[in-house]
Amino acid sequence: MDKIIVGLKRVVDYNVRVQVKSDGSGVETDGVKMSINPFDEIALEEALRIKESGAATEVVAVSIGTSESQQQLRTGLAMGADRAILVTVDGDIDPLSIARVFKALAEKESAGLVMLGKQAIDGDNSQVAQMLAALWGRPQATFASGVTIEGDSARVVREVDAGLETVEVDLPAVLSVDLRLNEPRYVKLPDIMKAKKKPLDEMPLADLGIEPGPVIKELQYAAPEGRQRGVTVDDVASLVAALKDKGLV
Amino acid sequence: MTKVLIIAEHDGSALNPSTAKCVSCAAAIDGAEIDIAVLAADTTGIAAEAAELEAVSRVLTIERAENEKPITAKLAPQIAAIAGDYSHIMGPSTTFGKDLMPHVAALLGVNQVSDIMTVENSHTFKRPVYAGNAIVTVEAPAGSTVVATVRVASWQAANGGNSATIAPLDAAAELPMHTRYVSLESAASDRPDLQTAAKVVAGGRALGSEEQFGLIYQLADALGAGVGASRAAVDAGYCPNELQVGQTGKIIAPDLYIAIGISGAIQHVTGIKDAGTIVAINKDEEAPIFEVADIGMVGDLFQILPELIDAVN
Numbered sequence: 001m002d003k004i005i006v007g008l009k010r011v012v013d014y015n016v017r018v019q020v021k022s023d024g025s026g027v028e029t030d031g032v033k034m035s036i037n038p039f040d041e042i043a044l045e046e047a048l049r050i051k052e053s054g055a056a057t058e059v060v061a062v063s064i065g066t067s068e069s070q071q072q073l074r075t076g077l078a079m080g081a082d083r084a085i086l087v088t089v090d091g092d093i094d095p096l097s098i099a100r101v102f103k104a105l106a107e108k109e110s111a112g113l114v115m116l117g118k119q120a121i122d123g124d125n126s127q128v129a130q131m132l133a134a135l136w137g138r139p140q141a142t143f144a145s146g147v148t149i150e151g152d153s154a155r156v157v158r159e160v161d162a163g164l165e166t167v168e169v170d171l172p173a174v175l176s177v178d179l180r181l182n183e184p185r186y187v188k189l190p191d192i193m194k195a196k197k198k199p200l201d202e203m204p205l206a207d208l209g210i211e212p213g214p215v216i217k218e219l220q221y222a223a224p225e226g227r228q229r230g231v232t233v234d235d236v237a238s239l240v241a242a243l244k245d246k247g248l249v
Numbered sequence: 250m251t252k253v254l255i256i257a258e259h260d261g262s263a264l265n266p267s268t269a270k271c272v273s274c275a276a277a278i279d280g281a282e283i284d285i286a287v288l289a290a291d292t293t294g295i296a297a298e299a300a301e302l303e304a305v306s307r308v309l310t311i312e313r314a315e316n317e318k319p320i321t322a323k324l325a326p327q328i329a330a331i332a333g334d335y336s337h338i339m340g341p342s343t344t345f346g347k348d349l350m351p352h353v354a355a356l357l358g359v360n361q362v363s364d365i366m367t368v369e370n371s372h373t374f375k376r377p378v379y380a381g382n383a384i385v386t387v388e389a390p391a392g393s394t395v396v397a398t399v400r401v402a403s404w405q406a407a408n409g410g411n412s413a414t415i416a417p418l419d420a421a422a423e424l425p426m427h428t429r430y431v432s433l434e435s436a437a438s439d440r441p442d443l444q445t446a447a448k449v450v451a452g453g454r455a456l457g458s459e460e461q462f463g464l465i466y467q468l469a470d471a472l473g474a475g476v477g478a479s480r481a482a483v484d485a486g487y488c489p490n491e492l493q494v495g496q497t498g499k500i501i502a503p504d505l506y507i508a509i510g511i512s513g514a515i516q517h518v519t520g521i522k523d524a525g526t527i528v529a530i531n532k533d534e535e536a537p538i539f540e541v542a543d544i545g546m547v548g549d550l551f552q553i554l555p556e557l558i559d560a561v562n
Contacts, residue, residue, distance in 0.1 A: 012379070014516070017382065017515065018379045018382045018383060020383050027378075027379060027382075027383050094360050095351070095360055095361070096354070096355060096358070096359070096360045099355060118497070119497070121379070121380065121496070122378065122379055123363075123378055124363070124364070124377065124378055124379070124380065124496070125351075125361070125363045126347050126351070126363065127351035127354070127360075127361055127363065128351075130321065130347075130348060130349075130350075130351035130352040130355070131351050131352065131354065131355035132355075133321075133322070133352060134325065134351075134352045134353075134355035134356050135355050137425075138427065139322055139425075139427045139428040140321060140322065140348070140352065140428070141428075142344075142347070142348045143344060143348070145490070155431070158344075159344070159490050159491075160344040160345070160348075160433075160491075161343050161344045161345070161444065161491060161499065162260070162433060162435050162491060163433055163434050163435035163436060163489065163490070163491050164433070164434040164435075164489075164490065165430075165432070165433045165434075166431040166432045166433075166434075167320070167428060167429060167430055167431055168428075168429040168431055169427060169428050169429075170427040170428075173427075178497070179480065179484075179497055180483070180484065180490065213358070214359075214360075214390035214393060215360060215390070216360050216361075216362055216387050216388065216389050216390070217387060217388040217390075218385050218386070218387055219373070219385075219386040219387065219388055220385070220386045221383050221384070221385050221386075222383070222384050222385075222386075223382075223383065223384070224377070224381055224382065224383065224384050224522070227522065227527070227540075227541040227543075229539060229540050229541070229542065229545075230527075230542055230543035230544055230545065231543070231544055231545070232539075232544075232545045232546065232547065233544060233545070233546050234546075236546075236553060236556040236557050236560055237560070239528070239544065239546055239557065240557070240560045240561070242544050243505070243526075243528070243544070246526055248448070248504065248505045248526060249472065249561060
């Protein structure tokens with residue numbers, strides 16, 4: 001296989017406790033730390049390992065967003081991606097349109113694999129990989145926690161509710177990756193310097209001939225109903241008594 | 250006219266309880282007519298179970314040898330072929346539904362509403378984002394099919410007692426060969442299923458080893474509870490991955506959740522927010538899990554657990 005395309009989404013860092021804006025239009029992102037979606041970082045790490053094993057020749061990092069997503073692509077290049085493509089959009093873009101972007105790029109680049117995080121930790125949708133597989137007419141293996149390339153196919157271990165499922169998919173294919181697939185590498189300073197010289201191409205969405213269709217509108221954001229801190233008990237007898245009171249034991 | 254098609258989740262012989270929860274969600278839409286599609290190699294037992302669910306009009310069975318295992322590449326084209334005049338197509342937000350439904354949505358050329366918590370009207374729903382730290386009200390476009398997954402922890406299972414019509418259906422669709430099922434490795438257990446158990450005992454990193462995690466199983470068995478775990482405990486290899494509770498694991502809503510040696514990262518807490526009563530046992534009194542616990546106990550779990558197991562027994 002020649003190329004692996006990896007999607008990198010810019011999201012609010014996973015350590016940030018997000019706050020809903022007072023007008024309900026979204027969550028506060030001003031002055032908030034932004035990072036690569038952690039699942040996407042795992043996808044990139046796996047792509048790099050596949051390339052290092054000799055099973056692929058090039059890793060292309062792709063992001064779709066405003067020019068600010070350059071930051072995340074530069075981090076991806078510093079991790080080891082060979083080049084990056086930023087498809088620019090003005091605001092938010094819906095998952096189906098994102099899947100169409102990846103399909104267009106996968107075909108243009110003749111990618112052997114498209115690797116994505118199993119979900120983005122902002123929208124928590126978990127849709128793009130599955131949609132891409134449908135539009136592209138290629139296999140999907142979602143929630144991957146083990147990937148082995150075997151010539152023209154891949155053996156993928158998937159984390160499913162019942163346990164660990166193994167499937168075999170012909171390449172090209174779409175993978176979405178889960179947490180336990182790998183531990184992403186740390187970026188070293190010389191890599192950051194080197195990454196500055198790697199190619200990062202920008203293209204507007206319209207250049208791919210994609211016009212977003214009807215989207216699911218976000219009407220209103222609200223904070224979730226909170227839980228209240230309850231009582232503290234000092235010994236097991238009180239704990240059991242409290243549970244008995246509630247009819248739970 | 251609201252016509253909802255629910256895609257049944259099953260293990261090849263029995264209906265998964267997530268399907269009954271999807272029925273409750275569909276029934277929350279005014280005037281909804283609800284059908285369930287069962288895709289399997291042998292649909293007999295599964296369809297009979299589905300037909301018992303309250304408010305279901307018809308159970309449509311699509312029997313094909315290729316439907317023996319839940320491979321999305323094979324199921325989705327059949328579902329798209331029967332989508333026809335349904336206004337809504339729903340599945341559970343379990344790994345089965347999460348894998349399948351976005352693929353179906355894309356085949357139908359629409360976006361998907363993920364993880365419905367509440368129904369406001371036929372096209373307006375509430376769903377969690379940012380690991381449940383925000384709830385957003387979303388509106389699907391009028392005039393196109395609504396494809397959605399249902400956040401199972403937000404819904405009670407529909408009652409039984411119905412006897413809906415069961416009818417075989419032919420879903421003419423060509424199925425690809427590019428995706429092949431190999432195997433499923435599952436830690437067989439007689440304990441209640443984590444996603445539907447009324448009581449769940451969960452352990453975290455503080456258990457310290459796979460062997461010591463056995464205390465969690467002992468307490469669970471004493472209570473007749475299911476077993477869960479934090480991501481840290483799974484990553485450390487104390488227990489299998491299917492026990493993970495949280496944003497990226499299972500979202501559950503038992504009547505009783507006992508978190509033992511779990512600090513309570515937001516990614517974990519989002520998986521248990523809908524529990525009836527949360528009990529936290531942790532040696533660190535500053536652990537964030539105590540902020541959401543109804544009953545908290547600070548102390549050494551290796552002293553507390555044996556005592557608690559005795560007391561319950």
